């Protein structure tokens with residue numbers, strides 16, 4: 001029997017095959033490969049999709065986070081509030097700027113930031129907040145933005161798992177000061193290589209980001225901003241992303257449907273879904289359940305030809321590279337890290353595959 005993949009990198013490209021081939025030829029013939037018209041087109045259409053004025057293409061999602069921090073003047077010694085269960089990307093970016101991550105614990109039902117813990121951390125006036133819309137679920141962003149505004153703390157949204165997630169007619173990336181996206185191939189909007197973008201309504205911030213992504217130049221060879229670097233988006237990735245963007249809402253609809261079917265179909269006394277998923281503000285990036293006997297469940301699924309993975313096994317504050325000098329306890333974060341398991345979830349997953357996964361999960365002993 002064919003294995004059921006967590007993500008099928010070949011199948012998800014199939015609907016675009018002819019358009020991708022044509023776009024590759026067009027870029028090749030154009031003779032312009034980096035920061036050209038295809039990048040400008042994609043920046044404009046992606047910003048419009050997100051409902052903001054400015055889009056800035058960059059090399060990848062991690063660079064987007066780091067450039068956002070630098071554009072907001074986060075530097076050596078600055079504290080930045082974030083969570084420790086979101087894969088370490090925010091922590092890497094904060095550390096790269098010389099800043100200090102201040103971790104807050106998560107809500108055990110959703111594994112998103114816990115709002116009361118966040119309020120307490122904000123009262124110590126950090127330089128910024130990075131809020132991650134994890135697994136495709138929009139965080140309680142309206143409340144978070146209001147809390148941060150009251151204290152003058154800028155909000156960076158990490159939307160790398162939440163392209164198109166919307167609440168009250170507004171999309172992820174349009175609530176905070178700046179939204180950061182990755183287009184790594186497995187994301188809801190994926191390139192055929194590394195790519196990323198930032199979106200913002202703030203023209204001055206957008207100008208700083210444009211300079212920072214290219215050596216800090218405000219004009220060619222004029223390094224006006226410190227900490228500039230090279231993190232440009234290339235024409236090929238931008239052209240491919242423009243082909244896929246119009247399908248994003250349909251793909252997200254299929255992902256939400258998969259989340260709802262898993263939620264309805266999985267019935268097991270030892271297995272718990274996250275609460276409140278599959279609604280309009282969720283774009284089903286990953287389908288994550290909790291099980292105290294996770295490795296036994298993984299082995300059982302594997303024996304049935306079903307891939308699974310853990311997002312993420314080690315919280316940031318316990319990672320070898322970043323282990324805090326002072327022991328710090330984040331009980332909900334640590335409990336979740338020991339129990340979360342991700343099942344196959346992507347728009348090309350068939351109903352038969354979905355049924356096979358549900359059947360395999362329910363037959364776990």
Ligand SMILES: *Cc1c(COP(=O)(O)O)cnc(C)c1O
Pocket residue numbers: 060061062063086087089090132158160161181182183184194195196
């Ligand atoms: C993938 C991801 C990133 C990093 O994006 P890259 O393009 O791989 O650098 C950042 N944050 C989150 C939440 C992600 O899932």
